[in-house]
Amino acid sequence: NAGVTQTPKFRILKIGQSMTLQCAQDMNHNYMYWYRQDPGMGLKLIYYSVGAGITDKGEVPNGYNVSRSTTEDFPLRLELAAPSQTSVYFCASSDGRVNQPQHFGDGTRLSIL
Amino acid sequence: GENVEQHPSTLSVQEGDSAVIKCTYSDSASNYFPWYKQELGKRPQLIIDIRSNVGEKKDQRIAVTLNKTAKHFSLHITETQPEDSAVYFCAARPSRGGGADGLTFGKGTHLIIQP
Numbered sequence: 001n002a003g004v005t006q007t008p009k010f011r012i013l014k015i016g017q018s019m020t021l022q023c024a025q026d027m028n029h030n031y032m033y034w035y036r037q038d039p040g041m042g043l044k045l046i047y048y049s050v051g052a053g054i055t056d057k058g059e060v061p062n063g064y065n066v067s068r069s070t071t072e073d074f075p076l077r078l079e080l081a082a083p084s085q086t087s088v089y090f091c092a093s094s095d096g097r098v099n100q101p102q103h104f105g106d107g108t109r110l111s112i113l
Numbered sequence: 114g115e116n117v118e119q120h121p122s123t124l125s126v127q128e129g130d131s132a133v134i135k136c137t138y139s140d141s142a143s144n145y146f147p148w149y150k151q152e153l154g155k156r157p158q159l160i161i162d163i164r165s166n167v168g169e170k171k172d173q174r175i176a177v178t179l180n181k182t183a184k185h186f187s188l189h190i191t192e193t194q195p196e197d198s199a200v201y202f203c204a205a206r207p208s209r210g211g212g213a214d215g216l217t218f219g220k221g222t223h224l225i226i227q228p
Contacts, residue, residue: 044218048215059217101147105156
């Protein structure tokens with residue numbers, strides 16, 4: 001199993017551009033999450049989903065959108081990229097039982113110039 | 114919402130000595146406390162976790178303790194080795210969401226093992 005797969009690994013965007021960060025998991029997990037990690041900091045929750053068709057905001061959702069049309073995929077959309085969105089983005093998943101560990105992807109390093 | 118404080122931000126220990134990293138949390142509803150290790154440029158990897166019905170958990174050289182009354186939990190690494198050098202993050206999750214809520218992370222501790 002590949003686990004949680006994120007693409008791309010690196011990306012440079014210009015201010016105002018849009019892009020979608022892809023996340024896919026092959027563990028049949030119901031729960032999926034997007035976090036961002038700024039330099040020297042812990043991870044902060046952007047959005048999460050408890051199943052296909054259901055999403056909810058985390059701590060820092062402004063400037064992002066998500067969708068969950070399938071169990072496997074949970075893309076994160078940046079509509080108008082801003083320098084403040086320069087960060088490393090991690091996707092994670094866990095199964096539907098209470099208090100199960102989250103498994104992280106390798107991350108997408110995004111720079112907005 | 115939950116707030117997690119982690120100390121120290123940097124910890125340097127001699128190889129073979131023990132290392133202790135401490136975290137406090139604010140939300141008494143939190144009942145799941147994982148610890149992650151992150152090497153430079155890599156993903157966070159779960160090393161140990163504890164649930165609120167347990168006071169201590171051990172896995173070889175790693176142990177975690179939880180004091181729910183004081184709302185703090187700690188990571189203990191014994192007989193440290195060079196490969197233990199990394200950034201360690203504590204996290205907490207409240208029970209309100211039935212386990213679906215995301216984690217709230219501390220800011221991390223950079224552990225340096227001196228040869």
